[in-house]
Amino acid sequence: MSKPGQLGVSERIGDRWDPFWTFMYRFGPLRWSSYVREYWGGRRLVIAVPFVWLTLFFLIPFVIVLKISFSEVQLAIPPYAPLYEWVSAQVVAIKLNMANFHFLFTDDLYISSYLYSVKVAAISTFLCLLLGYPMAYAIARAPRNLRNVYLMLIILPFWTSFLLRVYAWIGLLKNNGVINNVLMALGIIDEPITMMQTDFAVYIGIVYSYLPFMILPLYTNLEKHDLTLLEAAQDLGSRPWKAFLRITLPLSVPGIVAGSLLVFIPAVGEYVIPSLLGRTDQLMIGRVLSDEFFSNRDWPVASAVAILMLILLIVPITIFQHFQNRELRAAK
Amino acid sequence: MTERRKEALEPWRDPNAPSYVAIENVSKRFGDFIAVNNVSLKIYQGEIFCLLGGSGCGKTTLLRMLAGFESPTYGRILIDGQDMTDIPPYERPVNMMFQSYALFPHMSVEGNVAFGLEQEKVSKSQIKERVGQILDIVKMSTFAKRKPHQLSGGQRQRVALARSLVKRPKLLLLDEPLGALDRKLREHTQFELINIQEQLGVTFVVVTHDQEEAMTLASRIGVMNRGEIVQIGTPHQIYEFPSSRFVADFVGSVNLFDGRLIEDEPDHVRIKCEDFDAPVYVDHGLSAPPNSLLWVAVRPEKIALQREKPESSDNVARGVIKEIAYMGDLSIYVVKLPSGREVRVTQANSARKSEERFTWDDEVWLHWDGSSPVVGTG
Amino acid sequence: MSARRSFLLPTLLAFGFAFLYVPILSMIVFSFNNSRLVTVWDSANSPTVKWYVLLFENRQILDAAWLSIKIACVNATGAAILGTLAGLVLSRFGRFRGRTLLAALTTAPLVMPEVIIGLSLLLLFVALEQAVGWPAGRGVTTITIAHITFSMSYVAVIVQSRLSSFDDSLEEAAMDLGARPAKVFGRITLPLVFPAIMSGWLLAFTLSWDDLVISQFVAGPGSTTLPMVIFSKVRLGVSPDVNALATIMVLVVAIGVVLSALIMQRQERRRQREVQMAAAGD
Numbered sequence: 004m005s006k007p008g009q010l011g012v013s014e015r016i017g018d019r020w021d022p023f024w025t026f027m028y029r030f031g032p033l034r035w036s037s038y039v040r041e042y043w044g045g046r047r048l049v050i051a052v053p054f055v056w057l058t059l060f061f062l063i064p065f066v067i068v069l070k071i072s073f074s075e076v077q078l079a080i081p082p083y084a085p086l087y088e089w090v091s092a093q094v095v096a097i098k099l100n101m102a103n104f105h106f107l108f109t110d111d112l113y114i115s116s117y118l119y120s121v122k123v124a125a126i127s128t129f130l131c132l133l134l135g136y137p138m139a140y141a142i143a144r145a146p147r148n149l150r151n152v153y154l155m156l157i158i159l160p161f162w163t164s165f166l167l168r169v170y171a172w173i174g175l176l177k178n179n180g181v182i183n184n185v186l187m188a189l190g191i192i193d194e195p196i197t198m199m200q201t202d203f204a205v206y207i208g209i210v211y212s213y214l215p216f217m218i219l220p221l222y223t224n225l226e227k228h229d230l231t232l233l234e235a236a237q238d239l240g241s242r243p244w245k246a247f248l249r250i251t252l253p254l255s256v257p258g259i260v261a262g263s264l265l266v267f268i269p270a271v272g273e274y275v276i277p278s279l280l281g282r283t284d285q286l287m288i289g290r291v292l293s294d295e296f297f298s299n300r301d302w303p304v305a306s307a308v309a310i311l312m313l314i315l316l317i318v319p320i321t322i323f324q325h326f327q328n329r330e331l332r333a334a335k
Numbered sequence: 336m337t338e339r340r341k342e343a344l345e346p347w348r349d350p351n352a353p354s355y356v357a358i359e360n361v362s363k364r365f366g367d368f369i370a371v372n373n374v375s376l377k378i379y380q381g382e383i384f385c386l387l388g389g390s391g392c393g394k395t396t397l398l399r400m401l402a403g404f405e406s407p408t409y410g411r412i413l414i415d416g417q418d419m420t421d422i423p424p425y426e427r428p429v430n431m432m433f434q435s436y437a438l439f440p441h442m443s444v445e446g447n448v449a450f451g452l453e454q455e456k457v458s459k460s461q462i463k464e465r466v467g468q469i470l471d472i473v474k475m476s477t478f479a480k481r482k483p484h485q486l487s488g489g490q491r492q493r494v495a496l497a498r499s500l501v502k503r504p505k506l507l508l509l510d511e512p513l514g515a516l517d518r519k520l521r522e523h524t525q526f527e528l529i530n531i532q533e534q535l536g537v538t539f540v541v542v543t544h545d546q547e548e549a550m551t552l553a554s555r556i557g558v559m560n561r562g563e564i565v566q567i568g569t570p571h572q573i574y575e576f577p578s579s580r581f582v583a584d585f586v587g588s589v590n591l592f593d594g595r596l597i598e599d600e601p602d603h604v605r606i607k608c609e610d611f612d613a614p615v616y617v618d619h620g621l622s623a624p625p626n627s628l629l630w631v632a633v634r635p636e637k638i639a640l641q642r643e644k645p646e647s648s649d650n651v652a653r654g655v656i657k658e659i660a661y662m663g664d665l666s667i668y669v670v671k672l673p674s675g676r677e678v679r680v681t682q683a684n685s686a687r688k689s690e691e692r693f694t695w696d697d698e699v700w701l702h703w704d705g706s707s708p709v710v711g712t713g
Numbered sequence: 714m715s716a717r718r719s720f721l722l723p724t725l726l727a728f729g730f731a732f733l734y735v736p737i738l739s740m741i742v743f744s745f746n747n748s749r750l751v752t753v754w755d756s757a758n759s760p761t762v763k764w765y766v767l768l769f770e771n772r773q774i775l776d777a778a779w780l781s782i783k784i785a786c787v788n789a790t791g792a793a794i795l796g797t798l799a800g801l802v803l804s805r806f807g808r809f810r811g812r813t814l815l816a817a818l819t820t821a822p823l824v825m826p827e828v829i830i831g832l833s834l835l836l837l838f839v840a841l842e843q844a845v846g847w848p849a850g851r852g853v854t855t856i857t858i859a860h861i862t863f864s865m866s867y868v869a870v871i872v873q874s875r876l877s878s879f880d881d882s883l884e885e886a887a888m889d890l891g892a893r894p895a896k897v898f899g900r901i902t903l904p905l906v907f908p909a910i911m912s913g914w915l916l917a918f919t920l921s922w923d924d925l926v927i928s929q930f931v932a933g934p935g936s937t938t939l940p941m942v943i944f945s946k947v948r949l950g951v952s953p954d955v956n957a958l959a960t961i962m963v964l965v966v967a968i969g970v971v972l973s974a975l976i977m978q979r980q981e982r983r984r985q986r987e988v989q990m991a992a993a994g995d
């Protein structure tokens with residue numbers, strides 16, 4: 004406790020933590036600011052636990068991937084050469100092997116796989132949006148008591164196994180699968196249509212599996228719309244379609260962005276769907292990485308593939324996080 | 336406006352009286368924004384002190400500093416003689432009633448009220464007794480087992496009040512206590528609050544933007560603007576003797592005129608205002624340099640309306656009634672002067688018969704007496 | 714709204730639901746088909762439950778299922794704890810050194826492709842084993858750690874959004890009444906956030922139970938999870954016992970989801986009634 008004439012805590016200079024506290028006081032209303040000092044011990048611990056875990060098991064692995072992408076493959080356990088070696092007692096040579104990246108950029112397989120993955124993911128995201136937006140809109144405009152039922156129906160498949168749902172499509176799309184059998188029985192076609200191992204199958208697979216991820220953010224956004232805005236527009240002479248295009252659609256853009264990113268980013272690196280349903284002549288990058296790793300035992304190249312994939316996705320991931328933070332802050 | 340029942344209780348008049356809460360040169364900055372600027376204030380035991388001001392004036396920040404949720408950038412806060420500047424909220428003998436009531440939704444009324452006592456390690460039987468007592472005082476005993484969502488707005492407020500009083504704090508802080516209530520409930524609650532305060536003797540500090548609330552509740556009001564205290568006084572003082580244009584304008588409605596000093600005597604002054612043909616006569620002296628620019632404030636209820644020209648040659652004006660608002664107990668007239676300026680006049684409707692009442696486009700004379708205007712230079 | 718409008722949306726919705734459920738229903742139907750070809754209905758011998766019987770005699774599948782359940786439980790609990798802490802820190806602790814990094818680390822796994830997470834974790838485990846001898850070989854531990862790492866993000870997001878929508882004057886009120894921060898968390902924050910933590914737990918359980926890619930990377934000999942078994946089977950084509958397994962899983966999930974939805978609806982209705990009665994009584 005300070006006596007009259009003495010400086011208060013905020014003015015005590017020569018304190019070890021002073022720059023830190025000045026930082027705290029100056030950059031924003033720090034919640035619990037004045038007494039955080041006493042409980043800094045407990046609070047620091049609480050912050051540290053998830054921080055340490057994520058740093059150790061999420062951040063550091065990425066650094067390791069980066070490191071290995073620069074090393075050479077070798078027949079050993081582990082199958083890569085160390086990055087540095089002691090040339091003499093006091094000199095360390097760091098070998099950055101750019102060969103892996105060079106390989107990726109020059110070999111057609113990799114470039115085409117990257118491009119193919121982005122293309123497939125983009126088309127699938129678009130199709131998912133085409134189906135998901137009207138569904139989300141319909142649910143948001145449905146009577147209140149029905150909405151929860153609809154949402155439950157959307158979420159239910161999500162809780163069943165992803166793998167099994169993709170598997171279900173094998174049964175539908177194969178040459179002697181349900182769709183072909185039904186179409187032939189109805190006389191619409193004479194010969195089965197080949198749908199397995201095609202781009203089409205992958206699109207269906209991705210749209211099917213990721214539809215809830217598209218619908219939910221869209222629904223959350225659409226549900227918050229003030230319907231009186233639309234009424235006002237119509238009152239001022241706008242036709243329903245126009246009102247939709249000029250009011251609802253622009254307001255739903257955050258939902259569209261969130262849903263699309265939630266589908267696009269993981270879709271680029273998808274492994275299961277292209278493995279079960281996709282083409283064998285053109286691989287998506289997820290499969291390439293896996294093959295490189297498990298079949299070829301070439302860890303450095305696999306790492307390089309991963310690094311490039313990350314670089315590719317950094318921009319969408321950052322956009323997603325930016326939107327995520329904005330939504331959370333707006334919710335306050 | 337209620338007068339304090341114990342009129343002798345005006346400790347602020349005695350410069351040597353010990354203050355209960357002392358706010359000394361307190362400032363609060365958030366980055367570049369100065370929310371509270373060098374505020375010094377003394378609050379005495381048993382008072383209801385109101386911080387009155389518009390949004391953004393710093394009153395809530397000051398309240399939160401008293402509670403301990405914000406720490407002053409500069410300055411000290413003393414409560415009952417002890418320096419509380421660095422003390423966290425859970426160690427202060429101060430309790431707060433939140434604007435949103437902040438009742439714990441997963442606990443019953445009893446649970447909510449008992450929570451504070453449980454933190455003090457009071458015995459179970461004691462807790463039961465004290466909770467029962469306070470619920471009786473706020474008349475919520477029958478609702479003891481209910482949860483907050485099962486209560487109406489007014490009931491929740493009473494529980495919030497009980498919860499903050501049960502610990503017998505030295506200081507009770509109230510953040511816009513009547514804001515969420517409708518008009519009838521508000522009046523009723525105002526008087527209840529005053530009664531409870533007198534009964535328990537707790538010192539209240541109330542933050543509000545509603546001057547009616549402040550005038551009713553407060554023993555003293557501190558008017559705040561842009562982080563500073565602009566005037567402290569009793570409701571009567573604030574209303575009748577505003578020290579600045581801002582206060583005159585903020586509290587109640589007022590007619591403000593600009594004028595120039597034309598006659599300056601020790602016992603009276605005359606002021607020439609553009610809007611009046613006749614000068615304004617004020618029956619006390621001013622300490623202002625000759626020919627200074629002044630503001631003159633006259634409250635609407637101090638102006639009389641009549642059809643005949645008054646005898647006096649000062650404090651009169653001619654005008655035409657442009658608007659009338661009939662409020663039942665009184666009428667508000669807007670009178671347009673020849674200069675184009677509009678003056679607001681209120682008059683009690685003491686006559687029921689309509690022939691005597693004024694109507695639109697009537698030509699009227701306004702007059703007021705020499706003690707009514709408030710004059711200032713600030 | 715024109716009549717045409719009110720016709721278009723429900724149709725689309727119906728189509729969408731059909732799209733979502735027809736594959737699942739066809740899987741269920743064909744689990745009762747006697748034919749090994751699965752999709753060619755053997756009317757002579759169907760419907761039959763022989764695949765279900767065979768399923769319960771299949772040691773490989775049963776062992777894998779049991780392992781998956783164990784891992785999922787541990788993972789869900791670990792993810793719930795870590796995710797709650799992360800969510801709490803990000804929404805209530807204001808600014809601190811490293812907050813942006815923590816926020817990024819917490820939300821990144823949500824969108825990161827699984828192959829990258831799997832690869833990076835495997836490389837970490839190998840490097841760790843080289844450096845300090847732990848973990849000794851890949852197995853249940855590594856799978857669990859990997860699962861916790863990515864499922865805690867989901868829990869964190871759920872908890873964080875629940876906390877943000879919360880009036881934090883409740884916590885201030887508790888402190889004002891004398892409770893220290895830890896007490897405030899235990900008696901006020903935690904009980905109110907508990908439903909969100911529960912749904913986070915369930916979500917983490919499902920994510921772990923269902924995970925294939927990451928498990929493939931970080932599993933070892935002797936630690937085969939159910940998705941891994943299923944995947945190796947279906948790579949080769951359709952398999953009727955997988956249909957049977959799928960049907961069981963769908964049923965369990967459906968019952969769970971429907972039950973919890975019904976319970977929540979009942980609670981919500983009762984609550985609404987109470988609020989209305991209270992408002993009338995003022």
